[in-house]
Amino acid sequence: MSEQPEPTVRPTRYVVSCLPETNDNAPHFSLNVEYRGRDLWAVVRHGSCLNSAGRWSYESIPSEREDEWLAEHRFELDTALKIAREAAPTLTVNGYTVADALRRSTDGAEV
Incomplete structure (x- = not known):
């Protein structure tokens, strides 16, 4: 009987948001940093990537x-x-900003 190989674990995505994860609107006001291979990562949201100049473009x-x-x-x-x-x-x-979402969540209103 041969030994089973040891599994490896590696992170491939980080979620970045100004809203707490318990906020119902957090998924909408979040972006992801995702691994793209060769030790490189992309900043992504809704199928677009952020470039080094801070502009979004379709991936x-x-x-x-x-x-x-x-x-x-x-x-x-x-x-x-x-x-x-x-x-x-x-x-x-x-049309709602992160500040709007945070303010509304403390007021109990939905964005």
Whole structure:
């Protein structure tokens, strides 16, 4: 009988949000930092990626991504988390800001 290989565990996604996870609106006001291979990470939300200049662009299928696009949208983990933390307070949903969502949640109103 051969031994079973030891499984490996690695994180592949971080959720970044200014709203607490218990807030019903947190999923809408969150973005993700996701592993994309080769020790590089992307800041993503609704199928788009944040680039190094702070602009969102659609993330096409892998075979359509140019090297220039990848260079602007893939980061080391620390950089990706920094970019995500800077972007999180600026998210809006249907015209509501993060501040609106936080204020409404303390008032008991839904966004």
